Amino acid sequence: MENTRKFFANIRPLQFLVAVFTCLTLLFSSAYPAFAIGSYKSTPSEGETSLNQIQKETDKVASSKAGNPDLEESQAKTRKGLNSVQGSADKNKMKRPSNSQSATTVQDKVEGFLENVTGN
Known part of the structure; x- marks a missing residue:
């Protein structure tokens, strides 16, 4: 019985850190989409025309x-x-082959990532 009390007394700071980390993860993961909106700058009347x-x-x-x-x-x-x-x-804002020639495909990104990981 004494050993279990010592064990839980030693674990208590770790439990606190795990709880804080979990709360911070939830906070930042829910706020991340709001940060993504800030990357696109537009005026309120842009879509009005x-x-x-x-x-x-x-x-x-x-x-x-x-x-x-x-x-x-x-x-x-x-x-x-x-x-x-x-x-x-908004035709100029749409993605089509004529304006997407320099775009990186998902396959290229994965191949680059695997090359970096494996060192080949």
Whole structure:
């Protein structure tokens, strides 16, 4: 009985450190997504222009007496941009083969990591 008391008395500081480490891990893991937001700097009105244009198109279709646009009209709008609603808004922000040639693939990253680990 005396030995178990000594054992738990010696373990108590370790239990405290484990509890503190666990609390800090939970705190920082829940705050990490908020830190990621800070890496993208934008102005509040940045998305407003494209949204206003989309709203104008929506209002125009909704107030039209003809009702829904026909297939040819929808296809013509789609050919102008990304889709018939968004048009070409934010087209320059999208990833596509023409602007992603210098990107590193996951396979390249894994191969580089394995080369670093194994030393080959």
